[in-house]
Amino acid sequence: MSSDTALECYRKAGRIVGQVRRKVPGLVQEGNKLIDICEKVEDMIAQLGGKPAFPCNVDINEVAAHYTSPLGDTSRVPKASIVKVDFGVHIDGFIADSAVTVSNDPVHLAMVSTATEALRKALEIVRPGVRTSDVGALIQQTIERRGFKPIWNLTGHVIDRYTVHTGESIPNVGRMTGGKFKEGQICALEPFVTSSSAKGEVKDADETHIFRFLKRKGASTPEGKRLITYLEEKFRTLPFAKRWLAESDFSLGQASAFEELLENRCVVGYPVLTESSGELVAQAEHTILVTGDGCETLTA
Secondary structure (H helix, E strand, O other), X not given: OOHHHHHHHHHHHXXXXXXXXXXXHHHOOOOOEHHHHHHHHHHHHHHOOOEEEEEEEEEEOOEXXXXXXXXXXXXXXXXXXXXXXXXXXEEOOEEEEEEEEEEOOHHHHHHHHHHHHHHHHHHHHOOOOOEHHHHHHHHHHHHHHOOEEEOOOOOEEXXXXXXXXXXXXXXXXXXXXXXXXXXXXXXXXXXXXEEOOOOXXXXXXXXXXXXXXXXXXXXXXXXXXXXXXXXXXXXXXXXXXXXXXXXXXXXXXXXXXXXXXXXXXXXXXXXXXXXXXXOOEEEOEEEEEEEOXXXXXXXX
């Protein structure tokens, strides 16, 4: 596939993300079911001609990443909460990734706007040759000047075909070393903001709802082999939700096959991530193309 064709796929994915982003605040209302938000975002992506690059994440309050509703989820948007909706679109494997933080409580608006401002300032300095650590330092300075703290162990990332996170990480703090931006890179920048009194780091929670195919070797039962073939062909290396399997031939009756794949690391999971001191988290994210003299925001 030519580079021009690939770039057009990235731009189309970005345009779809931009359209969905505008609809997200209307979905995040007190009392709405999280599973309805996830499924409406994923349905909009399909209606606009794309496919989800990963399950829609709806992360409430101290949850920073990786919560997508399991099948039958009854969780709802709590009163006065801060909600991160993180989603991606792919066109033939070319991915655009983005996140929007919504809060209907004015108390949290300063944190939300700080994440947005940190992202805006970072995008202004991205160009070939700029060090990723310099972008991290600017993000950190912007957040701290507003009286908040960045989460140091969540980062932006380089994107490749069928791979959401690959190669270089783009830090949200200045003390982490890294490489330099290169012309033609597709990158996602995503500052995470928490309170000044927080630890400013995330930890794994005891639940996992997002998974990814890793390898075929290890599936031994007929059911396991059939399931791993389906996962590889359906999702390739992109993350998927277990609830998506209920919409296929692989219903909850295939639970033993799925456990076999997990046990043999044919499939790996992404645990839900929470701020380790239980403080609120806001996030802002766009996917960019690094150009000769700056960057193009694909998901605006």
